[in-house]
Amino acid sequence: MRDFESKMPAARSAALPSGVSASSTLRRPARSGLLHARLDSAARADTPPAAPMDVTVRRDGEAEAEILAVWEQYKLCRTAALRERLILHYAPLVAMVASRVGMRLPSSVEHADLVSYGMFGLIDAIEKFEIGRDVKFETYASSRVRGAILDELRAVDWIPRSVRSKARAVDRAHADLEGELHRAPSNTEIAAHMEITESELRGIQGQVANVNLVALDEVLGAGDRIEQVSALDTVQQARSHDPARTFEAKETKFLLSQAMEQLGEREKIMLVLYYYEGMTLAEIGRVLGVTESRISQMHTAAMTRLRTKLTTSEGL
Structure with missing residues (x-):
């Protein structure tokens, strides 16, 4: 029994973690369950996990070393397979630059088109990059990719x-004046701000009117309960009828027929021959047996009476 008791401290010390003595463990005061849980969670939060960080750093270092080896091999032999590996590795850089350029472009410009334009700049940057210089390839390639996108857009x-x-100058002037005046500026104010005449401003606006384009398949409106509407759906059909204009035309014809019923027989014949048959005043005069000047007087008097009747009817 005495031998077992003498071996207990040594066994307890061996079971404890390194740096923790048995005496300190014996002197630790008792804690409640809630306090024990809070202190343990705080201790775990203060101790960052070292293994995942080491793995991440090691992986990044391995990736950089691998891509550097690919660069060195490509500069020696310049094979298509090595160039393809470099293109695939730096493809996210092209997408990032294309997104930044596309933020200031209209929605009609597709992001995929910008990426395809930037790929040519990436390939050119890979061909011309020198690994011996103290410049990161990402910095060098970003400018080349952006330049390739802008050149293709201009082309x-x-x-x-x-x-x-x-167009940009007019937009800047409009925005500056709107911020100062807190309202939409007039053409006179915009021209004075740009130090040009109003006629010159109207000429610029006429040129700028042809700049903005809208794709017919572009969605203009959408919602939870509203079906998507494209620009093509909003274009007025050539054969479509406006109900208001159709009703107005029918009403005008009805009022005109009523007004013509109050004219004389010779005046009716004169109006039919002139407006429906396309005859001249001289020809109408020969048909009715009167002079051309008389037909002109009859036409003026008939039009005055019809205008008065229609004006009175609209007033009612």
């Missing part, structure tokens, strides 16, 4: 760059 743009610059 496919059918609007001259001078008109684009004028």
Whole structure:
């Protein structure tokens, strides 16, 4: 029994973690269950896990070393397989630059088109990059990718760059005046702000009117309970009828027929021959047996009476 009791302290010390003595464990005061849980959770929060961070750093270092080896091999032999690995590795850089450029472009420009334009800049940057210089490839390639996107946009743009610059100048002037006046500025105020005449401003506005384009398949409105509507759906059909205009035309014809019923027989014949048959005043005069001047007087008197009747009817 005495031998067992003498071996207990040594066994207890061996079971404890390194750096923790048995005496300190014996002197630790008792804690309640809630206090014990809070202190343990705080201790775990203060101790950051070292293994995941080490793994992340080691993985990043391995990736950098691997891509550097690919660069060195590509500069020696320049094979298509190595270039493809570099393109795939830096493809997210192209998407990021394309997103930044697309933020200031109209919605009609597709993001996929910008990415395809930027890929040409990435390939050119890979071909011309020198690994011996103290410059990161991402920094060098970003400018080349952005330049390739802008060059391609200018190439496919059918609007001259001078008109684009004028449009931006008008927009800036409008925005500045709107911020100062707290209302929409007039053309006179915009022209004075730009130090040009109103006629020059109208000429610029006429050129700028052809700049903005809208794709017919672009969705203009959408909602939870509203069906998506494209620009093509909002274009008025050539054969569609306006109910208001149709009703107005029918009413005008009805009032005109009533007014013509109050004219004389010779006046009716004269109006039919002139407006429906397309005859001249001289020809109508020969048909009715009167002179051309008389037909002109009859036409003026008939039109005055019809205008008075229609004006009176609209007033009612």
